[in-house]
Amino acid sequence: MSSRYNHKLVEKKWQTKWEDKKVFETKINDKKKYYVLEMFPYPSGKIHMGHVRNYTLGDVVARYKKMNGYNVMHPMGWDAFGLPAENAALVEKKNPADWTYQNIKTMKKQLQTMGLSLDWKREIATCHPDYYKHEQAFFIDLLNNKLAYKKESEVNWDPVDKTVLANEQVIDGRGWRSGAIVERKKLSQWFLKISKYSEELLEDLKKLDDWPEKVKLMQSNWIGRSDGVVIKFKLVSALSEINEIEVFTTRHDTLFGASFCAISIEHPLTKKIIQKDKGAASFVKDCENIDQEKIKRGYRTNLFVQHPLIKDKRLPVFVSNFVLMEYGSGAVFGCPAHDQRDLEFAIKYGLPVIPVILPADIDLKNKSKWCKEQLKDKKKPMKGEAFVGEGILINSEFLNNKTINEAKKTVLEELIKNKIGKKQTNYKLRDWGISRQRYWGCPIPVIYKEDGSIQAVRKEDLPVELPKINNFNHSSSITLSDLNDWKNTACPSTGMKAIRETDTFDTFFESSWYYLRYCNPRLKEPFEKNEINYWLPVDQYIGGIEHAILHLLYSRFFTKALRDLGYINIDEPFRGLFTQGMVTHKTFKSENGEWLDPEEVVVDSGVFLDKGGKKVFVGKIEKMSKSKKNVINPSNIINLYGADTARWFMLSDSPPERDLEWTDRGVAAAHKFINKLWELSKSINKYSEPKKLEVFDLDTFNKLINDVSVNIEQFHFNKSVANIYEYVNYLSKLVSSKKIGKSFLENALKNLAIIMHPFIPHISEEIWCLFGGEGLCVNASWPKVKYSINKKKIKLPIQINGITRSLLTINNSLDKNTIIKVAKNDKKITKRIKSKEVIRTIYVPGKILNFVIK
RNA sequence: GGGAGUAUGGCGGAACUGGUAGACGCGCCGGAUUCAAAAUCCGGUCACUUCGGUGGUGUGGGUUCGAUUCCCUCUACUCCUACCA
Numbered sequence: 001m002s003s004r005y006n007h008k009l010v011e012k013k014w015q016t017k018w019e020d021k022k023v024f025e026t027k028i029n030d031k032k033k034y035y036v037l038e039m040f041p042y043p044s045g046k047i048h049m050g051h052v053r054n055y056t057l058g059d060v061v062a063r064y065k066k067m068n069g070y071n072v073m074h075p076m077g078w079d080a081f082g083l084p085a086e087n088a089a090l091v092e093k094k095n096p097a098d099w100t101y102q103n104i105k106t107m108k109k110q111l112q113t114m115g116l117s118l119d120w121k122r123e124i125a126t127c128h129p130d131y132y133k134h135e136q137a138f139f140i141d142l143l144n145n146k147l148a149y150k151k152e153s154e155v156n157w158d159p160v161d162k163t164v165l166a167n168e169q170v171i172d173g174r175g176w177r178s179g180a181i182v183e184r185k186k187l188s189q190w191f192l193k194i195s196k197y198s199e200e201l202l203e204d205l206k207k208l209d210d211w212p213e214k215v216k217l218m219q220s221n222w223i224g225r226s227d228g229v230v231i232k233f234k235l236v237s238a239l240s241e242i243n244e245i246e247v248f249t250t251r252h253d254t255l256f257g258a259s260f261c262a263i264s265i266e267h268p269l270t271k272k273i274i275q276k277d278k279g280a281a282s283f284v285k286d287c288e289n290i291d292q293e294k295i296k297r298g299y300r301t302n303l304f305v306q307h308p309l310i311k312d313k314r315l316p317v318f319v320s321n322f323v324l325m326e327y328g329s330g331a332v333f334g335c336p337a338h339d340q341r342d343l344e345f346a347i348k349y350g351l352p353v354i355p356v357i358l359p360a361d362i363d364l365k366n367k368s369k370w371c372k373e374q375l376k377d378k379k380k381p382m383k384g385e386a387f388v389g390e391g392i393l394i395n396s397e398f399l400n401n402k403t404i405n406e407a408k409k410t411v412l413e414e415l416i417k418n419k420i421g422k423k424q425t426n427y428k429l430r431d432w433g434i435s436r437q438r439y440w441g442c443p444i445p446v447i448y449k450e451d452g453s454i455q456a457v458r459k460e461d462l463p464v465e466l467p468k469i470n471n472f473n474h475s476s477s478i479t480l481s482d483l484n485d486w487k488n489t490a491c492p493s494t495g496m497k498a499i500r501e502t503d504t505f506d507t508f509f510e511s512s513w514y515y516l517r518y519c520n521p522r523l524k525e526p527f528e529k530n531e532i533n534y535w536l537p538v539d540q541y542i543g544g545i546e547h548a549i550l551h552l553l554y555s556r557f558f559t560k561a562l563r564d565l566g567y568i569n570i571d572e573p574f575r576g577l578f579t580q581g582m583v584t585h586k587t588f589k590s591e592n593g594e595w596l597d598p599e600e601v602v603v604d605s606g607v608f609l610d611k612g613g614k615k616v617f618v619g620k621i622e623k624m625s626k627s628k629k630n631v632i633n634p635s636n637i638i639n640l641y642g643a644d645t646a647r648w649f650m651l652s653d654s655p656p657e658r659d660l661e662w663t664d665r666g667v668a669a670a671h672k673f674i675n676k677l678w679e680l681s682k683s684i685n686k687y688s689e690p691k692k693l694e695v696f697d698l699d700t701f702n703k704l705i706n707d708v709s710v711n712i713e714q715f716h717f718n719k720s721v722a723n724i725y726e727y728v729n730y731l732s733k734l735v736s737s738k739k740i741g742k743s744f745l746e747n748a749l750k751n752l753a754i755i756m757h758p759f760i761p762h763i764s765e766e767i768w769c770l771f772g773g774e775g776l777c778v779n780a781s782w783p784k785v786k787y788s789i790n791k792k793k794i795k796l797p798i799q800i801n802g803i804t805r806s807l808l809t810i811n812n813s814l815d816k817n818t819i820i821k822v823a824k825n826d827k828k829i830t831k832r833i834k835s836k837e838v839i840r841t842i843y844v845p846g847k848i849l850n851f852v853i854k
Numbered sequence: 855g856g857g858a859g860u861a862u863g864g865c866g867g868a869a870c871u872g873g874u875a876g877a878c879g880c881g882c883c884g885g886a887u888u889c890a891a892a893a894u895c896c897g898g899u900c901a902c903u904u905c906g907g908u909g910g911u912g913u914g915g916g917u918u919c920g921a922u923u924c925c926c927u928c929u930a931c932u933c934c935u936a937c938c939a
Contacts, residue, residue: 214858218934221857226938249939262939296937322937332939340855341937428938548934653866653879661866665880672893673879679894710870719868722878729878736895797874802920804874842919848873852919 005678007642011762015115023778024117026073028534034070035535036062037515037574039543039551040077043103043125044084047110049583049624049662050544052634055116056650057580057717058542062117063758064712067782073535075518076111076118078104080127081507083166085440086477090177095472096440100127110635115643115761117778124521126510131517132442133463134526135509140445140456141565147193150454153433157185163477164437177476189435190444190503194557198223198427201556210576212657215548222549224428226250229412230329231421233261233305236314240272245305245317248328248426252415253407256396257335257356259346261305262298262318266325273301273319280319287321296322296345308420309397309411318349328426336386343386357391357404367394432554434506439478441504442466447489450497458492464500480504511551512558515541515573532568537575545579552577578715581659585630587619595629621661632662644760645671651717651759673725674763677756680732681749681767687742696747698786700730706785708755717759724756746771754780798823799850800832808849816843823849 018024038058041051062074078100085096092099104125111118124131142148156165160178164187169176194201202223205216228250235243245261263269265284274281283299298318307313315333322341323332336346337355346353358367393399398414399407415421435444443464445457457464467486469478480502481487491498515538519531552574559573588596591614601616602609608616624631637646649670654660704727711720731748734740750771757764757777768777796819798806806828810819820841823829833853840852 214934217858221935224938228939247939251939322939324938327938334939339939341939426938545933655867658860658867663866663880666866669879676894718866719878722868725878732895795874799873799920802873802918807874840919842873844873848920850873850919 005675005763007644007674007762008639010766011113011115011643014762014765015112017765017776018115018117018778021776023776024074024119025121026071026119028531029071031069031071033534034062034065034072034540035538036065036072036074036540037518037538037542038076039541039547040079040511040514041107042079042082042084043100043107045103045106047107047634049632049634051111052114052646053583053650053656053660054542054544054580055111055114056647057578057656057715058540059114059116059647059761060651060712060717060758061540061542063761063778064782066117066778067754067757067780069781072117073122073518074117074119075122075124075521076116076120077122077124077514077518077521078107078126079507079511079514080104080125081441081504081510083169083438083440086438089440089472090474090477093473095469097127097468100440101125113635113638113643114647117761122518122521124514124517126442126507126514127440127466129463129465130522131514132510134517135442135505135513136445136457136462136464137459137526138513138562138565138567139505140459142192142561143446143456145565147196147561148434149191149193150188151191151431152186153189153191153435154184155187155189155437157183159183161476163479166436166438187435187437189433191431191433192557192561194432194554195427195429197557197560198225198429199425200560201429201553202427204556204572207572208575208577211574212577212579215545215552215577215579218548219553222429222553225425226427227423227425228252228328229408229415229421230424231255231308231333231415233308233315233333234420235317236304236306239269239303242269242272245269245331246329247331247333248424249333251335251338252411252421253393253399253404254335254338254356255309255333255411256399257337257354258307258315258333259336259351259354260316260318260334260342260349262320262323262332262334262345264323264325264330265319265321267319267323267330269331270319273303277301283319296320296341296348298345298349300349308415308418316351318345320345326430327428338386338388340386340388343384354395355387356394356396356399357387357389358394359387360390360392362391432506432508432557434509435503436506437479437481437502438504439466439469439480441507442509443480444501444503444505446501447491447498448501449491449494455491455498461492466504508551508554512554513562515555516559516562516568527567529568532570536568536570537573540576540578541574542578542580544582548579578656580656581654582623583662584621584659585624585632585662586621587628587630589617589619591615591617595627597629598632623659624662637667641667641671642674642762644674644762648673648721648760652721653718655718656715673728674760676732677728677763677767680728680735681770683735684742684745684749684771687745696744700727701748701751702785704752704755705783709782709785712758721759724752724759727752727755751783753777754783794846796823796846797848798826798829799848800829801852802850804848805829805832812846816845819843819849823851 036058038054041047058074062072066072080100085100088094088099089096126132139148156167156170158165158175158178158180160180161175165175165182170182173182174180175182202220202225205220208216228248229252231247231249231252233245233247235245245263247261265287270284274284280299280301287297298320301317301319303317304314305317307315323330334342334345336343336351336353338357343353390404393402393407396407399410402410412421412423443466445462445464447455447457449455467483487500487502489498489500490496516527516532516536519535520528555573559568559570562568563570585598588598588601588608590596590610596610596616600610602611608618610616622628622630634646645667649667650660652670653666704723707723708720711717711723735745749767750773753764753768753773754777761778765777773780793809794812796808796810797804798808806826808823808826810822820843824833833851836853838851838853842850
């Protein structure tokens, strides 16, 4: 009897062997490098299925590339600063540092059971002073190069807990602990000047050929370049030294349709206005108080501006809540006929609507009729909708009859001539606010001296260590500003009393450069140039789509900034990017609407019941999350079925970029396959010595190598899995029909072990070993395809009028005429063409033969 | 409001640059093995059919000898983003 496959023994055995032989420890060498990186985890306590999927995908790539002769670096670390540690500190009364390091220990052990090809010698934790001291140095350099600066900015303030809240701590406008309504409060905070790199960040997206188009598009939209014009509108009478309003627009072609100007409630002019105009003051106050108001509102001031191109025309100036101070110049002109928002505003405040674009699809003969109609009911051009499409200029003096693009050009020339306008490009991308009023983060290395001056900490005094808190026993969040002993210091050069900056960095700061640090994680200096030049950029980066914008954009920015500061000399950090889908699971709810753990639910002849026999409602399939209780613990799965089963399931069926639904049946199927492989290998014992020499079927194996390779390269791992299934089915059929002998099977399985290794490394090693493979399977070379395609017999579909009617097994090297002759003699074909006329014959070698008949 | 994507059996999904639609896995059906069950193995599985065929890739149309694939129309769902001038 064959002994059942013991995954616990086997997996541990090979994991230990790999570790003992330091198989995954890498150094610079002469080989071509390949840097595989998965987004590093936050040490929350235990790994989840999202991690399992992410790291399995990366491991397939890493092992495959290694077998293909690359020098592969595949490191792992911990994104260790962050809010959950502080929450745990409050709830569990634990020191955030202890909590974090304990979690790292647990999660590392869990990851190790997955059999990942990681170089643990390179492990980093961002909360360690040896890591964050370098980013403090970067910050000082950024500050000295004016890439970091301070500015007033709003935060969420919890008036009960007296603390600043992160966005995720605000739930429905209330603090997560106190339940108090959150206030907006202005604080002076640190920013990084990412906006300086807007154009380069946008432009370099074009270089990223191995990034998903979707991510590039999202970043491009986020950067939001728009090319337009700034126009000066002269105030009819100046107000305390302000005599004009600058307006940014991309629709300068519609300037003759302008009927008002609107300025932001934060505009400098508004600040002057409200000093004299009580109505304006109360309007502004109203707008400030009503948060996230969607209704467009305006206040008509008694100011007017002169229309820049129409001599005797004045436009009223409004203060308005829909104009953003942060974008453009904080002021707009409104052309209601050709902008929906302006139209609504015009209708509300009784402003004229002047059409200046004749829609392209309206016949010129009907032009005057159309104009009349439009002007008849001034409030409702095009039936209440602004026209924003292509067309021809009307009602616009020297622009009449021009297209929109021609008009834009001509207007701009005119504005430049009159010195009241110029070209301008704006970006939506705003500077990155990096200040967090938190404890568990990297301290910002700055001191404030008694005389009010700001000074960076001297580099030789780094790191500014996060003070340890013993006996963590607080009832509300703690920040650095609460720690007086730490906060109070002195200026090292003048001896003047000083206070430390008590904000810490946004945790995106740490994750923006960790991929660089892996090259030399223990180096005193941040980087070693040779190493960086050899390993970077990351060849394949893998992670969730949720980081499409922030993390990836910040990392790109950091790379460019560090380059300009002289640390490195690459432009982009990640050559290839892959974004994986989520792991989902069914949700269950009880009668009273509470979420239920899947383990509490049993299926009884198609009906879902809880343990008490009550009916359970099956909800949507959603991303695994604690709140919905639809979480499957990877450790349980690995313990029960083994890492190979978990990995195989993660790779089967679902394409990596799509969501993967976790099902018990799917896991069972994966497990079945692992066992089947083992049974097949053990079946070798049933064979006695071969009676005759056997020839290993190279053609089928070549096809397997070819298909699996192509599918791995294209990230179609689900297809590679299907390829392997197909081959194993083929083998087991040969075995059960007794068509092959021992040496054939040995040969086939030994070779198959190599092909399967990136996916299910443990059992592959075991099979490799069983059949006397040399050394370790993990070190084996990926086989080369030796193809001989021409000789092959193929099945050629024979069509009549494009519908397949017969299948011919023929030699592919036969010439066209012979094939046609053979096909015409085929019974099924003869029958159909004998009384008809063949008017065309289409032959595509190796693909089809088609007779067109009448 | 703007942008992107998806739609194929009972289910997850295959089908290279237009060339046998449904690979592979699950489920289901039948059989073998078993005292019985689990496990395992073998066979079948798009629908209809008068067994000759006919229809079929969200809807309707088009291009083509031939369309899941290319073009247009509509529908549904998903994701991102949102007063960006």
